[in-house]
Amino acid sequence: MSLQILLLFIPACFALNMAFGPNNLLSLMNGARHGANAAIAASVGRLVAFVIMIAIAALGLGALLMTSEVLFSAVKWLGATYLVWIGLKVFLTKSPAQSTSPTLDSNYSLFDMAKKEFIVASGNPKAILIFTAFFPQFIEPNAYAQSFMTMGIIYLVLEAAAVAIYAFIGARLGTYARNTNAFRWINRLSGSLMIAFGVLLAFARKPAT
Template structure:
């Protein structure tokens, strides 16, 4: 794999990493409510989900997902249902009071936030489709395994950068709201957008071969 190919891959890939979707919405929301550190820690589960998808794609199962209407639909509907359920849960959740932020941060379940990141990522079949359609354009056929591994590692590193930027943006938005009695508006906006992402995923069509 040439340096020229890698240099072309990085900006194109980073544009995908920065695309505003349900996982980046979680990073923004978690950064706003709990801080950059918590958002980054929770997002490690997202990286694990993407790593699994990269491996699945590398061994050829990504193409099977594209070809199989049943497999695509099953993952699509499960992912859409989870996003809608998560959005409703966020809408109904009580907003943390600013003066209790430190106490809540101590008590909050990192496992729960990490599970949200993982299931939102793994429940979106479009992620595997991205790896299936996008990565092959940059692969070195003579060194398939090595080049796929290099692209996968670069993708995950760029994903960490994107997560950090969204978490920082969320944290700054949270500071902008400082002085209000609660972050109730965060729940309303985040919950509504999560439900909208679920609806969009439910309407997604399986790509043709």
């Protein structure tokens, strides 16, 4: 890819990476509850989902999802249901006893957190739209494979950077929420936002073709 295209692609891509959505909210929540390192490690699940999506889009199969009402609706409703379920669980989570430890919750499984990141990322059909509609705008026709691979790597690196930013913000917020009341309100706000994302996803319409 030419330097001119990269200078256009990178800032536009990072804006998409930083957009506040379900996965970035998840990193924020994980950072507040378990610390930045755990939140960053859990994001491997999200990155794996995006690697799969990039490969699907590169092979041209992503267009099938975007044009098929049945497939789009199936993925959309599964993703929306999962987001609402996560939101309800977080909203109803009981506050732990007041603690002076650096993190609010030391009982967690990185595998479960990564699995949740994977499901949230792969359950949003709008995510693959980035790779099927956004990437092609920067593709060099005479170097399709190289362009797609370069953009895919850049996207994943910038996504990791966005994860780190949200995770550290979450961890910082977590230090102010060691008392029971603050923790309860963080859970209610986070859970409500996750439910809202699920409802918005449920009402999302397939992009016009």
